Amino acid sequence: MAKNVLAFIDFETTGLSPDNGDRLIEVGVVLLQAQQIVDRYQSFINPGIAVPGFVTQLTGISSSDVRSAPESSQVLQELHRFLGGVPLVAHNASFEQRFLDAEYSRVGLQRQQPLICTLRVARRVYPNAPNHKLGTLVNYASVPHSGRFHRALDDAEMTAGLWLRMRQRVIENFSLSSVSDEFMQQIQSVPINGGLASLVSRSAA
DNA sequence: TGCCAGGCCCTCTTTAGGGCCTT
Numbered sequence: 001m002a003k004n005v006l007a008f009i010d011f012e013t014t015g016l017s018p019d020n021g022d023r024l025i026e027v028g029v030v031l032l033q034a035q036q037i038v039d040r041y042q043s044f045i046n047p048g049i050a051v052p053g054f055v056t057q058l059t060g061i062s063s064s065d066v067r068s069a070p071e072s073s074q075v076l077q078e079l080h081r082f083l084g085g086v087p088l089v090a091h092n093a094s095f096e097q098r099f100l101d102a103e104y105s106r107v108g109l110q111r112q113q114p115l116i117c118t119l120r121v122a123r124r125v126y127p128n129a130p131n132h133k134l135g136t137l138v139n140y141a142s143v144p145h146s147g148r149f150h151r152a153l154d155d156a157e158m159t160a161g162l163w164l165r166m167r168q169r170v171i172e173n174f175s176l177s178s179v180s181d182e183f184m185q186q187i188q189s190v191p192i193n194g195g196l197a198s199l200v201s202r203s204a205a
Numbered sequence: 206t207g208c209c210a211g212g213c214c215c216t217c218t219t220t221a222g223g224g225c226c227t228t
Contacts, residue, residue, distance in 0.1 A: 013228050017210040022228075055228060094212050095227040119226065120213075133226070150228080192214075 005033045006181060007086040010155040011099050012059050014047055018102035023047035025066050027079060028152030032160050041082045042153040044069035059150045073107045085112050091134045091159050093117035118159055120188035124196050125166045134158060141165040174200045
């Protein structure tokens, strides 16, 4: 796998908790390299259970849409090959992490790479945003988007676009020439009030 | 029977509780 690649990943699921039996119904991934999307992966997944009505209302995905889709074991094997060891990025990454780890364990696979959370980065880069939902941030930061929310590939693309906007915001706010993915990753762990400025100062020293 | 997520973050905090965010 080429260096300096990030994989932006998003799941649609039957609910909020794999521990309560919720399963994946769609996965979307975009690979970002040199600030360009260089590859995409999308698949429906047959969850083996009914898609709840509120999920269909939210995502537009119904049980009939996923009934003929491949089983999760097949999709997870494909996804594992597609991702390789590329670092993952997701909005509210703990959600994707719990489902990915749970689904991987079902088929004897293990996640090798870290997850970076754009929600945590956004709370530090855009502390004054109305809220930090993906849809709100995409509009707040003027991220180009398809207008189709709560679909895996669209949300993954929006998350990548938000990442690029946040990078640009950091560059402009602190008059930097550039910032690395590693620097962006560090932002998620600094204190919300003043931590970003301290990180820039430490990096410049 | 009744309940049902979990991590991050803030504050009227730290011996806790509640809002946010994901589907």
